[in-house]
Amino acid sequence: MTNSSYLSKLNILYVEDDAETRFYTLEMFENFFSNITIGIDGQDGLDKFKKFTYDVIFTDINMPIMDGLEMIKNIRLLNNSVPIIIFSAHDEIEYFTKSIYYGIDGYLLKPFHMLELDNIIGKLVNKKQTALEVNNKNIKKLIEGFYWDITDEKLYQYEKEIVLTKNEILLFRLLTSLEGRIYSAVDIEIVIFDDDTSDTFRVRNLLSRLKKKLQFNLIESIYGHGYRLR
Template identity: 30%
Template sequence: MNKIKILYAEDDETLAYLTKDNLEQSGYSIFHFSDGNSCLENFKKENFDICIFDIMMPKMDGFELATEIRKINTDIPIIFLSAKTLKEDKLKGLRLGADDYLVKPFSIEELILKIEVFLKRSNKNLIKQNHQYSIGKYNFDSDNYLVFNDDEKINLTQRESELLKLFLDNKNIVLKREEILKSLWGDDDYFMGRSLDVFISRLRKILANENGIAIENLHGIGFKFKLEL
């Protein structure tokens, strides 16, 4: 599984070194920049899983940086780390789209806990990075939304492909219904739940003739993709 990539902006060299070192020891891949402009430029080039920003930085402060990030990506978690303790500053950060605000000096253990909470919420730990799969007589290409073999090609929608990938990455494991919905849609409301049922019905039809494969419905809980091949 690929490492979680964290975009980190902090102009205090000592604090940045200590924070980066602790996070890397916890298994994260840290991309550190000392000003907002450099941070934003690299955000445009790379895919990150979470952002951690200081507020008072040269060239572009953390508030401006978060504003620009939100124009590009409305979902990525953003955590502010700042010496600014006024309630007004915290509220401003949250209104700009930050998910949390920790005041310096902060506990590295608390920061790591916050990171884990937001990654779990966005299901970054749930979705792994495989792209090619074998399912009985079929192959599955998740990048191209395609289930195929030598005789047949079945095109999936993006959501169907994401759902099948999620099941295969977690085969023989119970996935709660709300976990699936939040992973694919970011929410678990009624209408998305109805869409999920439609997609599962379609996947069942595609795999109906495959012995040893089943999508088991656990009433009131969720689903299990059973693979006994």
């Protein structure tokens, strides 16, 4: 299954007018996502999009008040890059064809199964990861989908930014300055804290808080030597 740690952090907007379809689709979604907002028609979905930032939109096409096609058209006027995946019935091919014009990232024909959903989500994640690598030459690729943007000094997991503190930014700046170099706790302490106090517990505490924030141990401890990025 597609990287669950990454997917659980995404904010999802799911727009579907049929209550029964929503129920069964949500059961599948909950295997991937933790943060799901429901829109009950195109107008409701558009209203919610205007009030909050979503990472991915899943939408039906044929809905009352405002259909999915009109919603996509309006969303693209506000944001031309948010990934949109549509659910289409076999008799809605005309709608589906029109939706391509407004820019969609995938579609599933109803009824669909868990494996199909996993497949299209995996393709979406890979597409975002590839785009990030191609479009930004100053990216240092780490493991588990993590990237360090050297120019902007920002950390991402896939395309989602991880907000860092000042000291965490200084830590990544140091650890990415020389490929593969191991830095001792004293090295890190001098660069980050820049004072006359000698207490490497501050470094261990910084690393511990960072590990908790990332929900992953991105910085490897080399016994007797120090630390380096994985």
